[in-house]
Amino acid sequence: xxxxxxxxxxxxxxxxxxxxxxxxxxxxxxxxxxxxxxxxxxxxxxxxxxxxxxxxxxxxxxxxxxxxxxxxxxxxxxxxxxxxxxxxxxxxxxxxxxxxxxxxxxxxxxxxxxxxxxxxxxxxxxxxxxxxxxxxxxxxxxxxxxxxxxxxxxxxxxxxxxxxxxxxxxxxxxxxxxxxxxxxxxxxxxxxxxxxxxxxxxxxxxxxxxxxxxxxxxxxxxxxxxxxxxxxxxxxxxxxxxxxxxxxxxxxxxxxxxxxxxxxxxxxxxxxxxxxxxxxxxxxxxxxxxxxxxxxxxxxxxxxxxxxxxxxxxxxxxxxxxxxxxxxxxxxxxxxxxxxxxxxxxxxxxxxxxxxxxxxxxxxxxxxxxxxxxxxxxxxxxxxxxxxxxxxxxxxx
Amino acid sequence: xxxxxxxxxxxxxxxxxxxxxxxxxxxxxxxxxxxxxxxxxxxxxxxxxxxxxxxxxxxxxxxxxxxxxxxxxxxxxxxxxxxxxxxxxxxxxxxxxxxxxxxxxxxxxxxxxxxxxxxxxxxxxxxxxxxxxxxxxxxxxxxxxxxxxxxxxxxxxxxxxxxxxxxxxxxxxxxxxxxxxxxxxxxxxxxxxxxxxxxxxxxxxxxxxxxxxxxxxxxxxxxxxxxxxxxxxxxxxxxxxxxxxxxxxxx
Numbered sequence: 001x002x003x004x005x006x007x008x009x010x011x012x013x014x015x016x017x018x019x020x021x022x023x024x025x026x027x028x029x030x031x032x033x034x035x036x037x038x039x040x041x042x043x044x045x046x047x048x049x050x051x052x053x054x055x056x057x058x059x060x061x062x063x064x065x066x067x068x069x070x071x072x073x074x075x076x077x078x079x080x081x082x083x084x085x086x087x088x089x090x091x092x093x094x095x096x097x098x099x100x101x102x103x104x105x106x107x108x109x110x111x112x113x114x115x116x117x118x119x120x121x122x123x124x125x126x127x128x129x130x131x132x133x134x135x136x137x138x139x140x141x142x143x144x145x146x147x148x149x150x151x152x153x154x155x156x157x158x159x160x161x162x163x164x165x166x167x168x169x170x171x172x173x174x175x176x177x178x179x180x181x182x183x184x185x186x187x188x189x190x191x192x193x194x195x196x197x198x199x200x201x202x203x204x205x206x207x208x209x210x211x212x213x214x215x216x217x218x219x220x221x222x223x224x225x226x227x228x229x230x231x232x233x234x235x236x237x238x239x240x241x242x243x244x245x246x247x248x249x250x251x252x253x254x255x256x257x258x259x260x261x262x263x264x265x266x267x268x269x270x271x272x273x274x275x276x277x278x279x280x281x282x283x284x285x286x287x288x289x290x291x292x293x294x295x296x297x298x299x300x301x302x303x304x305x306x307x308x309x310x311x312x313x314x315x316x317x318x319x320x321x322x323x324x325x326x327x328x329x330x331x332x333x334x335x336x337x338x339x340x341x342x343x344x345x346x347x348x349x350x351x352x353x354x355x356x357x358x359x360x361x362x363x364x365x366x367x368x369x370x371x372x373x374x375x376x377x378x379x380x381x382x383x384x385x386x387x388x389x390x391x392x393x394x395x396x397x
Numbered sequence: 398x399x400x401x402x403x404x405x406x407x408x409x410x411x412x413x414x415x416x417x418x419x420x421x422x423x424x425x426x427x428x429x430x431x432x433x434x435x436x437x438x439x440x441x442x443x444x445x446x447x448x449x450x451x452x453x454x455x456x457x458x459x460x461x462x463x464x465x466x467x468x469x470x471x472x473x474x475x476x477x478x479x480x481x482x483x484x485x486x487x488x489x490x491x492x493x494x495x496x497x498x499x500x501x502x503x504x505x506x507x508x509x510x511x512x513x514x515x516x517x518x519x520x521x522x523x524x525x526x527x528x529x530x531x532x533x534x535x536x537x538x539x540x541x542x543x544x545x546x547x548x549x550x551x552x553x554x555x556x557x558x559x560x561x562x563x564x565x566x567x568x569x570x571x572x573x574x575x576x577x578x579x580x581x582x583x584x585x586x587x588x589x590x591x592x593x594x595x596x597x598x599x600x601x602x603x604x605x606x607x608x609x610x611x612x613x614x615x616x617x618x619x620x621x622x623x624x625x626x627x628x629x630x631x632x633x634x635x636x637x638x639x640x641x642x643x644x645x646x647x648x
Binding site: 052 | 469581593
């Protein structure tokens, strides 16, 4: 069968399961959102309730305590969560790491980590970006030197989420210097991924007061002779580059889902206000086209973004080649970020001065929506990829 | 212990209901359906009893093809089996008596110790299925149960009554209707959803069960409640008291 745009019974049940979980805690929603957007904490009770649905295992095989349903259920769950105003970065990064482990990790590592991910007991972080390496991962300078049965790691990372609220980080290191790799004629050679404990001796963390990625704190981390056992390597030594590119696809797809879900939340708030608010005479402001049309346009664009996101998750679950999945993941993230910004902007506009009041909550989403334009990949890098790979234009950088 | 739970698929409580031009049904397009909330209490209680001992839980529904979703939800919550009595006629033509007869017929030859129903379905609020099914199955019925203990064959149940609680005893097999407060229904877990995919739903056709489907009670017309009149804003406490006393006559 070709196209079928209906949710399956199973997918509906996933959405219903999350909705019902949220409904059961309805009295806490406002304080949870304050926790996330004002205090940058993800409420434990919300994580617990989310994990109890079993959703963190939905994409893992049954052998690791999962339910083997692919990425789509988690996408739908995060979308639903976000439609109630809760964006969970923890779920995104943990899933991305776990999927990477599943595909490239040793059996021992999988047995050790994945069942705990499935129950929600373990959350994972991802340590990639450095002051001089982000979009260009080949500039990674953090170096892991092999010494017997372990590596000794030195270097630093920046913009790392949740070093305080996750147990382990998937760390991008170099095990061969860029110069040596280039000398060998392969600049993609030399990157290695390894799993490290957040409380490893030799790992120092420094809080970064950032806004945008909500419900999780951002850190700079410094490694000084941090020891990592050899068995914690994910994939092959020096062969990390391809693994990294694979893994980032799931992060983009899930981020796009959070963005389109957020649009639901913002449209709900906007339309609710626009139906009730009267300024001149006895007409609700929602009857003015200047208010209604931008919201209607947002709805159209959201559906477009949603289709792209589902298509990307579908490609991921079909096991299409990473480059193809990446193409759709990029399109989805691009469109979803744009529409989230638009939705936040129009939500504030609809609310007028109240748009800036914490009571109406829409202002919380301004930074978050804007962040999606920059992370997990910038809008400009996506345009570069599309130009180069889909349109076959000369590389511009 | 083998337990049957009769459930019904109903429009979500948040649905804005509109009447179909025929006047005999609601507009069904775009409606999200749920398992009637009282039926969820029934499913949960059945699952708890099964988990405490052994046996099976079977969810059963009478309804159109789409009602399978409700059964899938029951299976995903943890039920072992599902029976769908497929009714293809207009919902307005299916009265409580016929539904109960279909349920009893579907259960013929089936082994059970306990049958659960919700106290009522939240769409038509007929409150009849529990009593009718108990009658056709020839088992005692305990309605509006908020607490249930089973020891061997012995049932001890607490029921809500006006202003208090009544404790009654009976013996298996019996029919229980679930009232709010009986438990906190679980939601389907991902593993449950996965398992539900693999479980078969037994399908029976209502028209082929040998039950006369002619309704004894026919739905003639549906009407929405009259729109609420606009509120009145009073200028002072004195005016409010006067209005409450003289206009609405509540004080």
